[in-house]
Amino acid sequence: MKAKKDINTEEKIVEAAEKVFIKNGMAGARMQQIADEAGINKALLHYYYRSKEKLFSIVFRTALKALLPNIIKSFKSEGSFFEKLRVFVDTYLTIIEKNPHLPGFVIHELNHRPEQLIQTIAELDIDIQFIIDDINTEIENGNIINISPNDLIINVISLCIFPVVARPMVTGVLFKGDKDEYKTFLKERKSHVADFVINSIKTK
Amino acid sequence: MKAKKDINTEEKIVEAAEKVFIKNGMAGARMQQIADEAGINKALLHYYYRSKEKLFSIVFRTALKALLPNIIKSFKSEGSFFEKLRVFVDTYLTIIEKNPHLPGFVIHELNHRPEQLIQTIAELDIDIQFIIDDINTEIENGNIINISPNDLIINVISLCIFPVVARPMVTGVLFKGDKDEYKTFLKERKSHVADFVINSIKTK
């Protein structure tokens, strides 16, 4: 009973921290805000997690994990290359639609802590070689045009992430602030991105 | 002489503020840091610009202006649609290569101040209708496939901005931290993005 309660408090704190850090960033987040969000006292945060920096590291690592390895795995589905591409885009967009601030958070913090990414990547053992191999095979087989695998991968990820990260800009400039239009846009985007990419790389 | 000196100090402050705000964001920036960067005293900042918030607004507005209207104008060049597209991509990538933190800054702050964008957009009179018209004409003339103009515009901007905004992630994951490889990648990206887009939308 006691042990269970401990875990609950610890988890509550981390969940609250994720919410606050991802929304406001390290510099903008307040320990008081996290405590309020978790429904506990500020002192308890320090009891469980020694410092703000320490708590941030945990959140940051989780965020990076959610954004990279879990998604890369989605490219390991069955089917043809184009089918895998569609699954990948679908999975990626679904995840970041649910956590729209996640990519922006990681990108923002990464610019101030580049070392941490290098370290975390090493720890998480992120490897995209199998995707690169896949692409090269498709090129050799004449199914897609000759394109640098790195460029192709970045293109796909750019098309997925950017519209979500830059939501205010997209709604503001393109949709004149119309949120419904943006929602429709995002919904149709999954097939659109895949279509757009495949149309570009498919050999005729 | 006196008036000239005033202007210089004012300018020095704004330039320093741009540097510090764009790098660290509103929450992470320190007035002391800006003063140091400008080579003046902290009190002088408040003498010229009443508050941090006020100084930030000026920087934010300038940043948004640099990122949106100036670039949109680049689509008004001469030539065919595809040529205009190439000029646009080239201009956009050149600008954000010179200010790699600019898009990330705007995007990050925008998520905390969506209202400010709406207002600033209204003030800056940003209008992309002529681009939409261009695209629709190309579709009608059968030069490009039937694509939603909004999607096409966002695709191009995504492909330009994302790799620069997410530089640490790109270098970290794809290039294993190799900065030279990233530099080469960016250099070749200008033509690559245009090729990739044109290849996707051009009617066969």
Added chain:
DNA sequence: GTCTATAAGGTGATAGAC
């Protein structure tokens, strides 16, 4: 484990001399 109270240091902003 959880709370209240408070320490210790930082930050934006102002007062006042020059």
Added chain:
DNA sequence: GTCTATCACCTTATAGAC
């Protein structure tokens, strides 16, 4: 216009009661 000194407040972190 520019500086030093200082205020008032906020924020992280800890001490100590329960």
